[in-house]
Amino acid sequence: MPELFGTAELDALRLSLEVATRSVVCSLPAAILVAWLLARARFHGRVLFDAFVHLPLVLPPVAVGYVLLVLFGTRGPLGHWLYEHFAVELAFSTDGAALATAVMTFPLMVRAIRISLDNVDRGLEAAARTLGAGALDRFVSITLPLMLPGILAGAVMAFAAGLGEFGAVITFVANIPGRTRTLSLALYTAIQSPAGDALAVRLAIISFTLGLAGLLIAEWLARRVRRWLGR
Amino acid sequence: MLAVSVAKRRGAFELDVAFQAPTPGIVALFGRSGSGKTSVVEILAGLLEPDAGSLRLENLVLFDTAAAYSLPAERRRIGYVFQDARLFPHLSVRGNLRYGQKRAPAAPHIIGFDEVTELLGLAPLLARRPYTLSGGERQRVALGRALLSQPRLLLLDEPLAALDAARRAEVLPYLEALRDRLAIPMVYVSHQFEEVLRLADHVVLLEGGRVVAAGGIHEISLRPELAAIVGPDAVGAVLEGVISEADAARGLARLNFGSSTLLVTAKNARVGARARVQLFASDLILATHPAHGLSVRNSLAGVVRDIREDDSEAQLVSVDIGGASVLARVTRDALESLGLHPGSAVWVLVKAVSMRSHAF
Numbered sequence: 391m392p393e394l395f396g397t398a399e400l401d402a403l404r405l406s407l408e409v410a411t412r413s414v415v416c417s418l419p420a421a422i423l424v425a426w427l428l429a430r431a432r433f434h435g436r437v438l439f440d441a442f443v444h445l446p447l448v449l450p451p452v453a454v455g456y457v458l459l460v461l462f463g464t465r466g467p468l469g470h471w472l473y474e475h476f477a478v479e480l481a482f483s484t485d486g487a488a489l490a491t492a493v494m495t496f497p498l499m500v501r502a503i504r505i506s507l508d509n510v511d512r513g514l515e516a517a518a519r520t521l522g523a524g525a526l527d528r529f530v531s532i533t534l535p536l537m538l539p540g541i542l543a544g545a546v547m548a549f550a551a552g553l554g555e556f557g558a559v560i561t562f563v564a565n566i567p568g569r570t571r572t573l574s575l576a577l578y579t580a581i582q583s584p585a586g587d588a589l590a591v592r593l594a595i596i597s598f599t600l601g602l603a604g605l606l607i608a609e610w611l612a613r614r615v616r617r618w619l620g621r
Numbered sequence: 622m623l624a625v626s627v628a629k630r631r632g633a634f635e636l637d638v639a640f641q642a643p644t645p646g647i648v649a650l651f652g653r654s655g656s657g658k659t660s661v662v663e664i665l666a667g668l669l670e671p672d673a674g675s676l677r678l679e680n681l682v683l684f685d686t687a688a689a690y691s692l693p694a695e696r697r698r699i700g701y702v703f704q705d706a707r708l709f710p711h712l713s714v715r716g717n718l719r720y721g722q723k724r725a726p727a728a729p730h731i732i733g734f735d736e737v738t739e740l741l742g743l744a745p746l747l748a749r750r751p752y753t754l755s756g757g758e759r760q761r762v763a764l765g766r767a768l769l770s771q772p773r774l775l776l777l778d779e780p781l782a783a784l785d786a787a788r789r790a791e792v793l794p795y796l797e798a799l800r801d802r803l804a805i806p807m808v809y810v811s812h813q814f815e816e817v818l819r820l821a822d823h824v825v826l827l828e829g830g831r832v833v834a835a836g837g838i839h840e841i842s843l844r845p846e847l848a849a850i851v852g853p854d855a856v857g858a859v860l861e862g863v864i865s866e867a868d869a870a871r872g873l874a875r876l877n878f879g880s881s882t883l884l885v886t887a888k889n890a891r892v893g894a895r896a897r898v899q900l901f902a903s904d905l906i907l908a909t910h911p912a913h914g915l916s917v918r919n920s921l922a923g924v925v926r927d928i929r930e931d932d933s934e935a936q937l938v939s940v941d942i943g944g945a946s947v948l949a950r951v952t953r954d955a956l957e958s959l960g961l962h963p964g965s966a967v968w969v970l971v972k973a974v975s976m977r978s979h980a981f
Contacts, residue, residue: 513707516668519694520701521770522724531720535711619710620752 402576410552413492414545425503444497455561486563487570491555495548506540539615550604573597627664627674636660636830642823644806649821657830658810662776666701667694700767700775704782706759708751714762715747721770737765741795757788775807814851857901858947864890879944884918885978899977905949906970909959919971925963
């Protein structure tokens with residue numbers, strides 16, 4: 391009996407996990423900052439900023455990928471600058487796939503974190519203040535731990551959604567085996583090829599299992615954290 | 622000395638409060654809900670910025686609009702015990718207690734961890750999480766947490782209001798222990814006069830965002846402004862004295878104040894201890910001659926100082942009994958038939974059992 395999964399599937403799986411992990415890890419601090427700005431800060435253009443952050447939710451993913459290509463392509467203004475100064479090349483690379491995934495899943499993460507931030511009792515922060523905690527100290531010691539349910543939920547959700555990101559990835563970094571061919575891109579390629587049915591089924595099973603596991607882990611984590619906070 | 626003089630507009634509510642209170646000791650902010658008590662403590666803590674005014678504790682300026690100065694709340698070192706405890710849910714009781722302690726400056730050191738846990742009976746709770754605690758336990762932890770931040774002033778915003786009578790009775794003795802063992806000045810917000818009677822030395826009466834009366838507890842207990850808040854049935858002079866005799870078998874004690882003495886019921890009175898009693902105006906009987914053959918245990922000689930309207934059917938008579946005053950609520954009819962007027966000599970009859978007494 392041949393091995394259950396071949397290198398094509400395992401490569402796609404490994405790449406999907408890597409891309410989703412990188413996108414979540416890199417965008418999480420930014421998502422927390424943006425959620426905080428939207429929930430707490432009062433500044434001009436906040437409504438516009440809010441809309442801008444949520445744009446990937448409503449734009450066609452292909453359009454997002456195209457904008458990334460224009461900005462971060464080797465000849466794009468940001469892509470050129472990154473290459474000149476840091477020798478970082480985003481177009482057609484795994485890093486680029488992570489960036490595209492991060493942009494697409496960013497609003498999901500911001501939303502979840504923002505809701506949990508709105509639920510943080512400001513009275514507890516005031517209490518911390520009277521106990522001598524300055525602004526940053528309060529955020530780290532009180533606000534952040536109390537936001538944890540939302541941060542975890544947002545991260546897991548963004549991770550699960552990031553595993554299957556398609557349109558923005560294929561537009562920005564194309565479909566290169568071992569570099570940018572993630573699960574959904576591999577699945578798409580398999581469906582397109584005449585003899586790819588068996589491969590497509592196996593990839594679909596992997597995607598299905600990952601998604602289910604992600605949701606179960608998210609639920610389990612949320613319950614653990616809620617119990618930890620005594621809710 | 623705690624000197625407060627602040628104005629703050631909050632929507633339609635206008636707070637304009639000025640008072641000075643001696644320190645250390647407990648100052649009570651007393652008034653109905655909505656009278657501005659919580660706003661005053663929030664302003665003291667630095668959580669609410671006044672529109673104008675100044676705040677001073679001893680020689681330290683906390684806030685002064687004239688100098689455009691406001692010490693941030695986190696640097697004021699003013700402990701705040703909230704009505705709803707506000708324990709940090711993600712920390713254990715020990716973590717909550719250590720929170721302020723870790724952030725307190727090394728000097729001056731007021732109280733240590735072991736002393737706080739001992740004083741407030743927190744040792745068995747240290748490993749527990751806030752959501753497993755009862756309301757009374759929560760308030761004790763909140764009190765301990767505030768104390769360990771080594772505060773120069775402690776604010777207690779109705780710390781017992783969310784508790785039932787049994788839990789209140791559980792926490793009150795701890796508050797008394799604090800007052801008696803530590804020299805931290807405290808501001809105690811309450812709308813229960815009984816708590817004020819047990820704890821406070823100085824009382825500030827608030828009504829509609831303004832101070833309507835301020836002074837020592839005896840002086841305030843005679844004020845008509847207090848009667849307006851607590852209602853006619855709860856009006857009565859508060860007297861403070863020293864216990865000169867205690868008869869544990871009969872549950873009686875003799876309280877000396879000024880040149881008079883009172884026989885009061887007291888279970889655990891100790892000779893030499895200070896004690897307070899409140900003589901309810903509606904329980905006092907006035908007589909123009911010394912009483913004989915009555916069950917009343919106390920007969921105090923005094924002189925009528927003034928008579929004022931209480932409500933439609935009664936008058937409040939203030940009687941000077943050698944250094945202190947008491948209030949008696951009597952009908953107009955009784956006043957007329959006894960022929961009482963300011964300057965009349967009277968005997969005030971007080972049943973030993975009809976006093977709200979409290980020994981320190």
